[in-house]
Amino acid sequence: MKIRTVIAVALLAVFVVAALLGPYVSPYDPLAPTPLEALKAPSLSHAFGTDAYGRDILSRVLVATRLDLIIAVAAVLIALTIGTALGAFAGWAGGWPDRIIGRIIDTIMAFPLFVLAVGVAAGLGNSISSVIVATAIVNLPFYARQARSDVSRQRKAAYAEAAALAGFSPILIVLLQILPNIAPPLMVQSSLNLGWAILNAAGLSFIGLGVRAPQAEWGIMVSDGAANIFSGEWWMFIFPGAALMIAILTFSLCGDALRDLLDPKRR
Amino acid sequence: MGALGTLRVIRGRAVAAAPNLVGVVAVVFLLTHILPGDPAAYFAGPSATAASIEETRHRLGLDHNLLEQFALYVGGLARGDLGQSLISGQPVLADLAQRLPASLELTLGALLLALAVGIPLGMRAALRPDGWIDGLCSAISTIGQATPTFFLGLVLVFVFYYLLDWAPAPLGRLDSMLSPPLGRTGFWTIDAALAGDLPLLGAVLGQLVLPVVTLGLFGVGPIARMTRASLIEVLASDYVRTARAAGLPPRQVLWTYAFRNAVVPILNTVGMVFSFLLGANVLVEKVFGWPGVGAYAIDALLASDFAPVQGFVVVMALFYLVVNLAIDVAAALVDPRVAVDA
Amino acid sequence: MTAPPTDRPLISIRGLKIRFGADIVRPPTVDRVDLDIRPGEFVALVGESGSGKSLTAHTLAGILDPAAKLSAERLEVAGIDVLTNGWDQLRGRQVGIVFQNSRAALNPIRTIGRQLADVFRAHGAASGSAIAPAVVAALTDVRIPDPKRRIDAYPGELSGGMCQRVMLAIALAGNPSLLVADEPTTGLDVTTQSAILALLLERARARRMAAILITHDLELARAYAERIIVMHAGQIVEDAPAAALFANPRHPYSALLIAATPARARNVDGLSGIPGQTPDLDATTPACRFANRCGRAEPRCRTEFPPRSLEAEGHSFHCWRPL
Numbered sequence: 011m012k013i014r015t016v017i018a019v020a021l022l023a024v025f026v027v028a029a030l031l032g033p034y035v036s037p038y039d040p041l042a043p044t045p046l047e048a049l050k051a052p053s054l055s056h057a058f059g060t061d062a063y064g065r066d067i068l069s070r071v072l073v074a075t076r077l078d079l080i081i082a083v084a085a086v087l088i089a090l091t092i093g094t095a096l097g098a099f100a101g102w103a104g105g106w107p108d109r110i111i112g113r114i115i116d117t118i119m120a121f122p123l124f125v126l127a128v129g130v131a132a133g134l135g136n137s138i139s140s141v142i143v144a145t146a147i148v149n150l151p152f153y154a155r156q157a158r159s160d161v162s163r164q165r166k167a168a169y170a171e172a173a174a175l176a177g178f179s180p181i182l183i184v185l186l187q188i189l190p191n192i193a194p195p196l197m198v199q200s201s202l203n204l205g206w207a208i209l210n211a212a213g214l215s216f217i218g219l220g221v222r223a224p225q226a227e228w229g230i231m232v233s234d235g236a237a238n239i240f241s242g243e244w245w246m247f248i249f250p251g252a253a254l255m256i257a258i259l260t261f262s263l264c265g266d267a268l269r270d271l272l273d274p275k276r277r
Numbered sequence: 278m279g280a281l282g283t284l285r286v287i288r289g290r291a292v293a294a295a296p297n298l299v300g301v302v303a304v305v306f307l308l309t310h311i312l313p314g315d316p317a318a319y320f321a322g323p324s325a326t327a328a329s330i331e332e333t334r335h336r337l338g339l340d341h342n343l344l345e346q347f348a349l350y351v352g353g354l355a356r357g358d359l360g361q362s363l364i365s366g367q368p369v370l371a372d373l374a375q376r377l378p379a380s381l382e383l384t385l386g387a388l389l390l391a392l393a394v395g396i397p398l399g400m401r402a403a404l405r406p407d408g409w410i411d412g413l414c415s416a417i418s419t420i421g422q423a424t425p426t427f428f429l430g431l432v433l434v435f436v437f438y439y440l441l442d443w444a445p446a447p448l449g450r451l452d453s454m455l456s457p458p459l460g461r462t463g464f465w466t467i468d469a470a471l472a473g474d475l476p477l478l479g480a481v482l483g484q485l486v487l488p489v490v491t492l493g494l495f496g497v498g499p500i501a502r503m504t505r506a507s508l509i510e511v512l513a514s515d516y517v518r519t520a521r522a523a524g525l526p527p528r529q530v531l532w533t534y535a536f537r538n539a540v541v542p543i544l545n546t547v548g549m550v551f552s553f554l555l556g557a558n559v560l561v562e563k564v565f566g567w568p569g570v571g572a573y574a575i576d577a578l579l580a581s582d583f584a585p586v587q588g589f590v591v592v593m594a595l596f597y598l599v600v601n602l603a604i605d606v607a608a609a610l611v612d613p614r615v616a617v618d619a
Numbered sequence: 620m621t622a623p624p625t626d627r628p629l630i631s632i633r634g635l636k637i638r639f640g641a642d643i644v645r646p647p648t649v650d651r652v653d654l655d656i657r658p659g660e661f662v663a664l665v666g667e668s669g670s671g672k673s674l675t676a677h678t679l680a681g682i683l684d685p686a687a688k689l690s691a692e693r694l695e696v697a698g699i700d701v702l703t704n705g706w707d708q709l710r711g712r713q714v715g716i717v718f719q720n721s722r723a724a725l726n727p728i729r730t731i732g733r734q735l736a737d738v739f740r741a742h743g744a745a746s747g748s749a750i751a752p753a754v755v756a757a758l759t760d761v762r763i764p765d766p767k768r769r770i771d772a773y774p775g776e777l778s779g780g781m782c783q784r785v786m787l788a789i790a791l792a793g794n795p796s797l798l799v800a801d802e803p804t805t806g807l808d809v810t811t812q813s814a815i816l817a818l819l820l821e822r823a824r825a826r827r828m829a830a831i832l833i834t835h836d837l838e839l840a841r842a843y844a845e846r847i848i849v850m851h852a853g854q855i856v857e858d859a860p861a862a863a864l865f866a867n868p869r870h871p872y873s874a875l876l877i878a879a880t881p882a883r884a885r886n887v888d889g890l891s892g893i894p895g896q897t898p899d900l901d902a903t904t905p906a907c908r909f910a911n912r913c914g915r916a917e918p919r920c921r922t923e924f925p926p927r928s929l930e931a932e933g934h935s936f937h938c939w940r941p942l
Contacts, residue, residue, distance in 0.1 A: 117300030120601075121594045124556025129590035132578050133308035209425055216427045217563055217575045232428060236564065239435050240446075247435075251428035258423040515724040522682045523738045523789050524711020533737070534726055612728045613773060 012270065018263035025257055028075040036069035040226045049238070052245050059245035061234060063224075067245060070226040071253050077227045078257065081138065081220075082207035085145035086200055092146070093153025094196065098189075100154070101161030108158070115151045123148045127210055131219045141220035145210045149203050156199060160192035194272035201265035205258040212254050228254045286609040287602075294602055301594045306350050309587055310343065323581045359591065360584030364577060369588035373570050377592075378463025379450060380569030383561060384554050386489040391496025391550060396543070398497065399504025400536070403512065414505060418498035426557040430491040430564035437487060445483050447565040455480055488565045492557055496550040503546040507539035514538070541608045548604045555593050627698070629796060629829050630656040630679065634692040637674050637683070637853075646900045648687075649674050649853040650908075653927070656829055658796060661820070663832045663840035663847045663861070665876070669897035671853035672833045676799045679831070680716040681706030697796055712742055714797045715790030717819070719805040721782035725774035731758075731785045732770030735792060742793040757788040762818060780811040784818065791822060798823050798830045804839070816843050837880050841865060846933070849873045852897050852908035854924070859934040869930050869941040872909050907937070915940045 033040075038056075044064030052059040058067035100111040118126065127144040134140035173182075215221045215229030223230070228250040235247025325333065341349065353359070359369035402410045437444040450465060451457055458477055460468025466485070469478035511517060512535055520534040521527075559571030566572075574589035637649035649671040656662055664672040677683050679696060694701040697713040718724045726734055735754045739745040745753040751770075758766035761784040774782055783803060790798060800819055804812040816832075820843055823830045832844055840847050841861045849857040849864075849872065857870040868874040875893045895912035898904055905911060905921035913920070917940060925937045 113296060113300060116297060117304055120297040120301050120598060121304075121590070122552045122555035122597050124553075124559060125590055125593045127556075128559065128574065128578070129305065129308050129586065132583060132586040132590075136579075205423065212425050213427065213560055216425075216560060218579050229425075232425075232431065236427075236431055239431060239439060242439060244435055244439075247428075247431050251425065251431070254425055254428060255423050258425075259419075262419070262423060515718065515720065516726045518682055519718065519724045519786070519789065520726070520737075522680050522710055522716045523741070524709075524793055525737055525741045529737065529741070533729075538726065538728060614727060614775065 012267075014263055015267040015270065018260060018267045021256065021260040022264055025075055025079065025260060028072050029079045030076075032072040032074075032076050036066075036072045038066035038069045040065060040069040040073040041224050043224075049243050051243070058249040059243070061231075061246050062238065065224075067231070067249055070231060071228070071250055074226040074228050074231065074250065074253070075257075077138075077221070077225065078208055078211065078229075078254075081142055081145070081211045082204050084142045085207045085211070086149060086203050088142070088146035089149040089203065090153050090196070090200055093150040094157040096150075097154035097157030097159075098161045101158040101163075102165055104162070108162075111154065111158075115154050118147065119151050124210070124213060127214060128217075128219070131214055136219055136222075138220050141211050141214050144214065145207050148210060149207060152199060152203065153196065156195060157192065160195070164191055194268075198265050198269045198272065201261050201268055205261035205265075208254065208257055208261070228257075283606075283610065287606050290602055290605045290609070294598055297598060298595070301598065302351060302354065302591065303347070305587060305591045305594070306347055308590070309583060310346060354591070359588035362577060362585045363582040364580055364585075369585050372573060372585065373588055373592055375463075376568060376570045376573050378465075379567060380558055380562065380571060382450075382464050382466065382485065383488055383492060383567060383569065384551075384558055386485060387492035387496060387554055388547070388551065390489055390493030391500050392547070394493075395497040395500030396504050399501040400508060402501065402505040403508035406509065411505070414498070414501045417494075418502055421495050421498040424495075425560075426491065426495065427560040427564050429494065430488065430561055433487050433491055434564070444487050445480075447487060449566045449568060450484055451481060452484075488561050488567060491564070492554060492561050495553060495557065499546050499550055500543065503543050504539070507542045508535060511535050511539040537611060540611050544604050544608045544611075548601055551600050552597060555597055627658075628655040628695075629658045629660075629697060630654065631693055631695040632691060633694075634690075635675070635678065635694065636690045637671070637678065638688045638690075639684075639686060644902055646904045647853065648900065651924070652850075652853075652855055654848070654855070656797070656831070658829055659827050660829045661823070661832070661843070661845045662830070663834060663844035664850060665834060665837055665840050665847055666850035667835060667893075667897055669852065670850040672850050673801055674853075675850070676716070676801055676831060676833050679797065680714050680799050681710045682716070711738060711790075711793040711795065713795050714799060715793060715795040716799040716801060717783070717786050717790050717803045719802040721786045721803075722774050722777070722779060724786055725782055727774055730771050730773055731777070732772075735785070735788060738789050738792040744792060744794065757792060758785075760791070760822065761785070761788045763788075779807055780815060783807065783811075783815050787815075787819060787822065791826070794826065796828055798828050799833070800830065801833045802835070803832075804834075837876050849876065852900075854908055855937065856909065857936040859930070859936075863931065863934050867930070867934075869928075869934075869936040870909075870938050871913050871915055871940075871942060873936075874942055907939070 038044075042065065044060070047056070047060045047064035047066075048062055050056055050060045050064075056066050056068065058071060060066055061070070096111050096115075100108040121129075127148050130144035130147055131140045134143055211220070212227075212229030212232070215227050216233045218233070221227040221230045223234075231250035232247045232254070235243070235245075235250065238246050357370050359373070361367070362369055362372055365372055398410065398414060402408070402414050405411075434444070434447050438447060445452065455477065458465055458468035458472050458474060458481070460471060462468055465481045466478065469475075469481050516538075517530060517534055520530045525534070558569065559575060561567065562569045562572040563575065570589055570592070574586050577583070577585035577589075632652060632654040635649060635652040635654070636647040638645075638647040652671075652675055654675075664676060666672045674683070674687070678689065678694075681701075683689060691702060696709055699708055699713070701709070725731065732751075732754050735757055736750045739750055739753050739757075754770060755766045758769060763769055763781060763784050769777075769781075774785070777785070798819070803819065804815055807815065816839070819830070822828075830844075832840065834840055837847075841864075844861055847859060847861050847864050848855055849870065851872050857864065857868065857873045859868075864873060865877060868877055872893075879893055893912065898908055898911060905916075906924040907913075907916075907920045910916040910920040919939050925939045927935050927937060928941065929935050930941075
């Protein structure tokens with residue numbers, strides 16, 4: 011097993027545990043302001059220091075894991091299901107549906123992606139769910155394109171024709187025969203997309219969309235910390251930022267590990 | 278390629294891009310008209326009364342049906358009417374036009390940086406595969422993809438402004454004590470240079486360094502990687518072998534026979550990088566207090582002033598379409614086969 | 620008319636070895652090739668794929684794969700000691716080369732006129748306003764119809780035969796003294812094949828150039844070359860005037876090659892293949908690399924490479940048990 015895979019799985023485990031158990035194992039209440047402790051540098055009692063309200067940053071980073079992962083997973087799940095469904099339909103049906111769906115995907119991709127995310131978040135109102143939907147929409151095309159090309163290729167394969175001849179309905183054929191075959195590249199893609207989703211969501215919260223104070227989320231914590239750079243309280247933005255980077259790297263490494271695992275040619 | 282051929286290529290590509298144009302406008306329209314709730318209330322602003330909401334509804338044509346509204350919207354776009362900002366009281370188009378040069382200075386500066394660093398890096402890596410440059414390229418790419426733009430910006434500010442005191446305060450395009458150059462382009466670098474005011478030019482450039490590096494660094498990875506891959510493939514080709522065998526000077530073989538043939542995939546990567554830059558611009562403007570269109574749109578959004586946001590999205594998307602068109606045309610000019618394929 | 624053979628050979632090679640990879644245990648891909656070519660001589664280098672003929676030819680043209688390691692006692696081309704001076708003076712100037720798959724060998728996004736002009740300029744053969752007429756003349760020389768219009772054509776617009784002619788023009792542009800043709804007719808139809816080869820020969824003769832034709836086709840070699848060098852697995856096995864080789868082959872491999880040619884086979888009883896294949900190169904490779912395929916091999920063949928034996932003036936071979 012490559013060292014890269016080991017690191018990826020280990021880090022992933024850390025994040026999942028943090029997401030699940032964060033609120034229970036965090037040393038302090040992430041939301042409670044403690045003015046007396048405000049702006050303390052990292053120390054034994056506060057490993058990551060405290061913020062302007064005296065909240066322990068380590069606790070907030072831990073608890074934020076849950077929120078950031080939920081946003082990313084939700085966005086990717088939506089993108090995955092809707093994107094794959096659209097792409098599979100386009101690949102199977104061909105003709106007009108293929109062209110229309112193709113146009114929709116092309117249109118989404120014609121936007122600079124973060125700009126589109128801002129637009130969607132604006133259109134849907136300032137809330138976490140609009141951040142999720144915006145991130146989902148922006149990630150959708152990758153799944154749609156992948157599914158479309160895989161399905162349209164597999165559709166011509168002999169077993170699909172045989173199944174059709176035997177009288178199976180198209181939907182059944184797609185679900186039972188084709189999807190299992192295209193699942194591996196989709197899984198790899200999802201892992202990479204989780205990284206992008208976190209990046210996207212963090213960017214949106216950094217500029218003030220979605221998450222509202224006093225909630226703990228990595229992007230908004232970096233934003234809060236930004237103001238304090240001038241007075242030198244570096245711990246406020248470094249730790250949540252580092253958490254972001256490590257999380258994104260983790261999903262990227264997991265994607266590589268999955269690719270190594272699932273691609274028979276590379277074994 | 279003659280002038281006539283070039284025009285034909287431009288026209289062909291423009292025609293192919295037209296559906297995207299329609300799509301983009303449609304999507305932006307739908308974004309604000311399909312949301313739950315009352316669009317008139319959005320456009321009237323948070324402090325609107327029932328009467329002003331009604332008035333807004335009528336003024337914006339929101340009492341018509343969806344299709345008619347779309348027609349009105351498109352008509353407005355064609356006239357350059359992007360609505361009015363509640364905060365500034367100005368037409369959105371005027372606001373955007375006034376702020377666009379600031380954003381473009383950042384974006385183009387970042388692109389130039391990415392090209393100036395990425396292409397030589399990629400070429401070096403291609404000419405010396407498996408050297409340390411290769412590893413450097415890979416490392417930059419991997420880390421670059423995992424780093425949020427705003428985080429990198431803040432780190433750079435902390436290190437170079439707060440710790441080292443090398444960079445000026447990240448408070449916009451120019452120190453508030455200095456006055457901006459008088460000029461027509463709105464690009465303060467160009468204006469200051471044209472006015473011959475070197476100290477001012479220095480100050481402007483000083484403010485530009487950190488934001489441009491923040492943005493541009495993300496472009497280096499993809500451009501270097503694509504340059505390397507494309508060049509390696511071309512250098513192994515039969516026609517480069519012929520050129521060498523025919524005794525052409527190494528310089529010419531590298532640039533005219535290898536690099537030019539490797540350019541098209543690099544151009545496509547530049548397109549992708551541009552898309553990223555236009556989006557990340559927003560974040561960088563926030564970090565550095567840059568008075569560009571991104572900051573304008575975000576401030577408007579947070580104040581529930583939606584016309585500027587809509588205008589921003591439309592303008593950015595259209596700009597990106599134009600950039601892609603230009604890249605397509607450039608690719609066709611370099612490689613006539615691309616033109617034929619279309 | 621061939622140039623009268625002079626004393627000084629145009630090409631002189633002794634002990635050429637070409638190796639790939641760092642493994643010194645593995646035998647070299649090209650093994651102790653000795654070769655002399657006189658000015659104006661027409662030679663064919665014949666062998667199966669893997670015989671090392673292309674590597675040898677590419678070495679002469681100065682475009683050996685950078686991954687290959689070359690060693691030799693002597694490597695002189697047109698009076699230049701390549702081992703000390705490298706190929707910079709030679710490429711295109713003294714040695715021109717024509718490849719197979721000509722369309723891929725031409726820059727697809729540059730007009731053929733421009734590509735030719737580049738070569739002219741590089742060798743100082745023409746400059747400024749003299750270039751355009753020189754290009755037209757070069758194209759006419761290789762019998763491309765309507766050359767003035769073709770100058771602006773891209774390789775993709777030309778047929779395979781025309782691309783081959785353009786390549787020939789490029790190879791000749793620097794007025795070299797040696798022309799290397801690396802399987803120049805593979806992939807062309809028979810009529811075009813003979814037209815190209817005839818053209819090649821005629822142009823080389825007219826300029827008093829020596830020519831090396833690389834081919835796996837012995838019949839082609841006989842039709843167009845005066846002298847045939849037979850290679851097997853990186854070793855030269857026989858070197859003779861074309862007629863002498865066919866009349867009196869001394870090396871068993873040469874005889875098998877001759878017997879395997881379709882024309883010959885028709886007279887005898889069907890195509891006879893040559894047993895076995897070109898051997899892999901590893902620690903078990905015999906000294907004479909044909910030993911494991913040879914019906915006449917003796918133990919000495921496996922341990923000691925046979926020295927050069929002279930059959931007649933200009934006819935030599937390497938074999939312990941010649942025919």
